[in-house]
Amino acid sequence: MSKHDVHMEHIDRDTGKLGMWIFLFTEMFLFGGLFLVYAVFRNGHSEDFHAAADDLNTFIGTMNTVFLLTSSLTVAMAISAVQKNDNVLAFRLVIITLLLATLFMADKYIEWSHEFRSGIYPGSQVLKNMPHGELLFFGLYFMMTGLHALHVFIGMILLTVSLIKIRKGNINYEHYLLFENSGLYWHLVDLIWIFLFPLLYLVT
């Protein structure tokens, strides 16, 4: 590798984290746009929003909240483990995190397929016959949870990459920027869900 390629190999930790934090800001603004739309529509159709939220399965939503919150805990513990030079423990904790994430996705799959079976999916005739407010609610529901699920998926990829590197020792107590940033991303995914859950499931 030439001299020029060398000096940029190691981005120092503060620089890397600053970049990640700014990226997380942009993610918040991305969802912020949807929250804004939600606020506007709920303001105009509060009755319909209550009625539509009743159709969602609060049990599934609660389970998913538990899964994600716990996974945030395990990923934070894993980072601490790496910092304390215990890669074996970190490896196990990331596995648990990924399992919880998979449970979340499976839960989501069950929930969505249930809704699809009862004819509630974007553009369906059942939705078109509903009052406008409920139609808007389900539009937002699919958009928000869909986009969130995409983020969960990306987070899982990041954690899987980290997992492999923890195994190989490329992530260790001296170099763990990638893992720490993946963890930050995972917390963001969790944080957004904490807003989605009451807005979609608990407004009944």
Added chain:
Amino acid sequence: MAADEKEPYTSFLEHKGSHHGIWSWLMSTDHKKIGLMYFYVIAAFFFIGATLGVLMRTELIAQGETIMGPQTYNGFFTVHGIIMIFIIVIPGLSVIFGNFFLPILIGARDVAFPKLNLLSFYLFVTGALLAVISQFTGDGPPDTGWSFYVPYSVKSATNVIFALTAAFILGFSSILTGLNFIVTTHRMRAPGMTFFRMPLFPWSIYATAWIQVLATPIIGITLLMVIAERVFNIGFFDPALGGDPVLYQHLFWIYSHPAVYIMILPAMGVVTEIFPTFSQKPVFGYVAIAISSLAIAFIGYFVWGHHMFTSGTSYLSRLFFSLLTFLVAVPSAIKVFNWLSTMYGGSIDLKPPLLYAIGFIFLFAIGGFTGLIQGALATNIQVHDTSFVVAHFHYIIFGGMGFAAFAGIHYWFPKMFGKMYNIKIANIAFAIIFTGFNFLYFPQLIIGIQGMPRRYFDYLPQFTPGQVVSSIGAYILVTGLLMMLINLLYAGRKGAKASANPWHGVTLEWKIPSPPPVENFDTLPEITGRPYNFDENLKNN
């Protein structure tokens, strides 16, 4: 310093790295090479966009159908808008000169995340290519205008999804660039380079980067919503599904008005570098210029509603948006007065960069004042959606950002390529471009006030003189642009070798050889005071 020493070094243009041939460019994470790659792509698109513009002017040279029908014309102004706005002026100055000169001006060897920088470039290219593909595939080129207003953008049978996706990807690229520049400014400054010792171009890039990061996600999610509405029939904006079209306009302009400042702030930064150098005098009101960049970025975030004065928003909100719009003129004016004061009493050297910079002030002032006419509630209704608006934003975007880009190219060309262009031809080209520009757009202000609507492919007989003059202006302008292009291309191939500091500038880029070495600085410079200290020049002579 090392400026005129003749010791051998490897310039970034010659450096090969671990890749060979074209790959030494395409895979390079060197901020200077990435800056130049952006430059070439953007220049190519600029000439495509300009060609579309000239064809539209040709259509309007006479009443009735001249060279194209209405649907083609709709496609043309949409594509012209998408190319010019999303591919050229929004990223333009910040990705070309920001990439090339931000690290050098703050005394860094590269940006904070060089690989991410290359990724932004490829996202940009992908978005740009998608925008081109949208023209030739599907059911005809998109005809919604660059603003994609719903419900038409949901209902139009043309290839809107590709264009929306293109804009989304370009936005993502813009976010990553902004993120990179913020972190670079915070973390990579040379020893002793405090924020208030940075030159003012980095200041403007820094302010721009914050807008890119904080505003672009909103357009991202909005475009995703329109895509979802088109593909999955999810109701957000279509009234038939309970949606709200005015909500779209809000979301669109929450980004797209700050985007105007993404365009103009780096332009202001470029001319702020040029005035001191060609007056050999420190910039007047350094702190005021630095802070006004941030003020523009901040206030610019809260004025979007002035695009919707006729959309049926409430009277109270219109009042606020009008007031805020007038407020944003204040920091802009601060800058203009500071530039003029910088020239006052200086030893002015009327070289092409300064000519373009002065042209910038003149045209930007016209653009600014016509902007206030639209910011006022009463006059806005008269000029809304007329060619007055078209002329106004071309004065700002082309007269402002475009002229600043030309100024920057002429200012930094010797540094970037190590070659000097023919100054006399550059001066003549400037005169032609400046004349053509005013012939092209000034008549549109007049016929706009008289009632000529924008985006029409035909017009009533009373607008004929204005339209004809405007079209002739377009041809003059293009002649000048071609002259400038040929002059620069010739200089790039066969121009005389440029010295390290042809303009006697004192900022850091002039203290390293032309073209710059691979790593910019052998040893990082120690900064001990404010920039623009021209006493150094007096001592040396």
